[in-house]
Amino acid sequence: MLELLLCSSLTLLPDFLYRRFVQGKRLGREITLYSVWYELRYGIVGCLLLTVLLITTIFYFHPSTRNAISYxxxxxxxxxxxxxxxxxxVGLNERVTTGQKLFTLDASDEEAELETAKKRVAEVDAAIVLAGKQLKVAEAQVIEARSAYQQAVDELATRTEIRARNADTVSQREIERLQNIVDGRLGGVAAAEASVEAxxxxxxxxxxxQKETALASLKLAEVELQKMTISASMDGSMEQFTLRPGDFVNPMIRPAGLLIPSSAGTLAIHAGFGQIESQVIRPGMAAEVVCQSKPFQIxxxxxxxxxxxxxxxxxxPTELLVDPSQNVPPGTLIVMLEPMFEGGMEGITPGSNCIANAYTSxxxxxxxxxxxxxxxxxLHAIDTVGMVHAILLRIQALVMPIQTLVLKGH
Incomplete structure (x- = not known):
């Protein structure tokens, strides 16, 4: 209607003024209800054509949509x-901060696992102490084996020297026996040294x-125990949180509640514009919105x-072929709008429906x-006609409460 009035002032009104003051034709005489088309046909046709052209220009270069929501x-x-x-x-609708405890689950099994892991660490520590004692025993056995080996070597050397002086004093059988003893004592030294290395x-x-494994098990048990305490991941408000002690919680069935972040719905508005406007809308374009939760503010x-x-x-992908004729209605071009000034969306209820205009510059x-x-x-004309859409948006902001409360009865 606003476009029609504007175009009529440029086409229909000059045509009427020409007929009235130049040709002398008067309303109710020469210009009647039956002759208005013949007398004002040029102005009427020009008004209609200019109105269609203006509306097309406005809606293409300065798109508007009612599908705008602060998600x-x-x-x-x-x-x-x-x-x-x-x-x-915490209780229902209570505000929480990051890291604040919400509720705990029965952790009897996890506490038992943690205690078992601690005992395993203590057991490995005791084994380390025992291994230290065994090392000292093995080192003492090495000293003992070397002493016995040296004694056998000395005995063999003495008997060999005596036999060299007098063969009848020490038999060859005795020398072989002593040699076997030396070999055995040498093996004992090797065995004792191997025990020390082991x-x-x-x-x-x-x-x-083993201690690292036990410590890893201990850490895992501590993590599993911490999972029994559920905390808030960020600042926000608890909604639909009706848990009570004794309730059974299963993450595969339903959540225990919802956490609404404090900054929810205050950062941006997502608007769905027509696909034909994808050639016009670009990042950096100026825009305006008016929301139902705050109708008088642009x-x-x-x-x-x-x-x-x-x-x-x-x-x-499914087991059925896709038929484009069964597709959903044409989708919209999703555009993200952010406030031009800090705090621009204060007072806007998160999730509020809005009307959005974007302006080509x-x-x-x-x-x-x-x-x-x-x-x-x-180009000047394109930028100028954007004022029409801006005026329409302000009119919509004024009549929004009447449309919602009176006409729709919501």
Whole structure:
């Protein structure tokens, strides 16, 4: 209607003024209800054509949409393991901070695992002490074996020297027996030294590895025990949190509640514009929104991102072929709008439905000296007609409460 009134002032009104004051034709005489088409046909046709052209220009270069929502993320409160609720620390709709405890589950099994892991660490520590004692025993056995070996060597040397002086004094059989004893004592020395190396290897390699394994099991048990205490991952408000001690929680069935972040719905608005406007909307464009939760406030916004795909075209492979004729209605171009000034969305309820306008600006293109006069006029005209959409948005902001409360009865 606003476009029609504007165009009629440029076409129909001049045509009427010409008929009235130049040709002398008067309303109710020459210009009647039956002759208005014949008398004002040029103005009427021009008005209709200019109105269609203006509406097309406005809606293409300055798109508008009612599909704008301040989306926000909800965080389901889910424990990593199922269990029975033991204690609840917060209530419904209570505000929480990062790291604050929400509730705990029965941790009898996890506490037992933790105690077992601690005993395993203590057991390995005791084994390390015992291995140290065994090392000292093995070292003493090496000294003893070397002493016995040296004694056998000395005995063999003495008997060999005596036989060399007098062969009848010591028999060859005795010399062979002593040689076997020396060989046996030498093997005993090697065995004792091997026991020392084994004890050292156990102290330096085996037992430390066992202790690392026991410590890892202890850490795992501590982590599993910590999982029994569920804490808030960020600042926010608890919603639908009705847990009570004794309730059984299963993460595969339903969450224990929802955590709404404090910054939910205050950072950006996602608007769905028509696909035909994908050639116009670009990051950096100025925009305005008005939301139902705050109808009399126009919020200056800026386009920060444009989604480069349409949600209605997504495909999930199934056992059936996809028929485009059975597809959902054409999807929209998702555009992210952020407040132009800090705190611009204060007072807007998260999830509120909004009306959004985006405005094309040719200011940078108009700085090009190579543009012709006709091009400059066209770009100026495109930027100027955006005021019509801005006025319409403000009218919508004024009548929004009447439409919602009176006409729709909501």
């Amino acid at each position: 926000f993320r909800t965080i389901p409160i889910l424990p990593e393991k199922m269990g029975r609720v033991e204690e609840v620390f 004890a050292r290897a156990q102290i330096d390699v085996s037992l430390p590895a 919020i200056p916004m800026v386009v920060t991102d444009v989604q480069h795909f349409i949600a209605s075209g997504q495909l999930r 040719n200011h940078e293109r108009l700085q090009d000296p190579s543009l012709g006069s006709l091009q400059r006029f066209g």
